[in-house]
Amino acid sequence: MWIFNGCIKHIKNTRGKLQRSKCLENQNLREGIKIYSDWPTIPQLYVKNEFIGGCDIIKEMYENGELTKLLEDKNINFKKKN
DSSP states (O other): OOOHHHHHHHHHHHHTTOOOOOOOHHHHHHHHHHHHHTTTSOOOETTEEEEEEEHHHHHHHHHHHHHHHHHHHHOOOOOOOO
């Protein structure tokens, strides 16, 4: 089963800077995120306040190179994998 840690792993593999929110500890935040994004599950990835997707989408984007391209297009500082 592909879970949150896998999502974080793919983000960290781009060596990008992360900002995390502990939404599992706050019911109002957790439900608010789902309403804001119109996406039923968490975790969710936002880049410069834009909702990108959940774990499955991030995994796919990482594997096909779209995550790196997205970060480049958004001018996010990160180090590419060697």
